[in-house]
Amino acid sequence: MTGDAVGVVAATTLASGVEFVEALTIVLAIGTTRGWRSTWAGVGAALVSLALITALAGYAIQSWLPEALLQLIVGTLLLIFGLQWLRKAILRSAGLKALHDEEDAFRAEVQAAREAGDERRLGLDWFAFVVSFKGVFLEGLEIVFIVITFGLNAGSIGLAVLGAAIGGVIVLSAGIALHKPLARVPENTIKFVVGVLLSTFGTFWAVEGLGWFAPDEASLRWPGGDLALLVLLALWCALALATVRLLSPRAHEAA
Amino acid sequence: MRFLAAFARFWWDFVVGDDWRIAAGVVVVLGAGALLVATTEAPDGLVAALTAVGILLVAIASIAAAARRNAS
Numbered sequence A: 001m002t003g004d005a006v007g008v009v010a011a012t013t014l015a016s017g018v019e020f021v022e023a024l025t026i027v028l029a030i031g032t033t034r035g036w037r038s039t040w041a042g043v044g045a046a047l048v049s050l051a052l053i054t055a056l057a058g059y060a061i062q063s064w065l066p067e068a069l070l071q072l073i074v075g076t077l078l079l080i081f082g083l084q085w086l087r088k089a090i091l092r093s094a095g096l097k098a099l100h101d102e103e104d105a106f107r108a109e110v111q112a113a114r115e116a117g118d119e120r121r122l123g124l125d126w127f128a129f130v131v132s133f134k135g136v137f138l139e140g141l142e143i144v145f146i147v148i149t150f151g152l153n154a155g156s157i158g159l160a161v162l163g164a165a166i167g168g169v170i171v172l173s174a175g176i177a178l179h180k181p182l183a184r185v186p187e188n189t190i191k192f193v194v195g196v197l198l199s200t201f202g203t204f205w206a207v208e209g210l211g212w213f214a215p216d217e218a219s220l221r222w223p224g225g226d227l228a229l230l231v232l233l234a235l236w237c238a239l240a241l242a243t244v245r246l247l248s249p250r251a252h253e254a255a
Numbered sequence B: 001m002r003f004l005a006a007f008a009r010f011w012w013d014f015v016v017g018d019d020w021r022i023a024a025g026v027v028v029v030l031g032a033g034a035l036l037v038a039t040t041e042a043p044d045g046l047v048a049a050l051t052a053v054g055i056l057l058v059a060i061a062s063i064a065a066a067a068r069r070n071a072s
Helices: A003-034 A036-064 A067-093 A102-115 A126-154 A157-178 A187-213 A227-254 B002-016 B020-039 B044-071
Strands: none
Touching: A003 A036, A003 A102, A003 A126, A003 A157, A003 A187, A036 A067, A036 A126, A036 A157, A067 A126, A067 A187, A067 A227, A067 B002, A067 B020, A067 B044, A102 A126, A126 A157, A126 A187, A126 B002, A187 A227, A187 B020, A187 B044, A227 B044, B002 B020, B020 B044
16 A cells, blocks of 8 residues: 555545544434434435535546646645644644533534424424434535545545545444444544644645646656655644644643 | 525635635745746755745644634
8 A cells, every 4th residue: 555545544534533423423412312214314315415426526626627736726625624623633632722522512412402393394304304414414525525635636536435434434333332422532633633644645735736837737746756745744743743732831821 | 696605605614614814824835836836947846845834834823823812
């Protein structure tokens, strides 16, 4: 397996795992409060929509864009997306932002589900259908985004889908076995790692894509080729860990 | 019209998130890199190194600004 392939599988597995944890919390809250039939209908509709978006967007982007421009667009989006994840994870690790609490989120969803009305459409509990659809679709869209961007640039949508499926199977198996939200998953640590991976690959591909502005429109070459990925990974790790270390005392002072 | 506005708003929130400065910083740095590639014959390694440093600086500035906001 090349460095690209390992990165693709690792990033998509971890990113999909984190997003599936959040989707599972919503689905469990709605299913246990409002019943499972309409909830599963919402989950199924969301999964079908996500599969269609992945196939259509993946095909369209791959078919219409030259390689360097694809790298530039995808790298830029990954970088912006990854830096958002990394910034939040760093602030949470340093104690400057509250950690996401799945049990709190579960309680809030259950409360909302109990207080909602009893509207029925197409033979379904409409509240359960819409909330489970939106929960799975919105969390899943982030996975789709990462699968498409990583898969296209690494030249293997299949590997990216495999990574996302592994993350999903792990989380869903744990959720079915425990039948409660996965509150003990180290969500922030995983987001930290994914943020570092997205920033690393985003930087690598966006810079390669700058070659689109050269007269021959060929991708730029990093010194050392794919080995530059390891250097970038080390730089992003060092930056992330150093900022957590520097910011932690500030959080203690503010407390 | 309202649907289009909501659609655009959704994608803005989805990609740019709650701090537009990160997106703006990344676009400015990559824009400078593109200018370098288009108007000079700078070697690929130099462009890559300068752009990567610029992106790391954007990240540091964004994290520092967010830390100041969250601490105050």
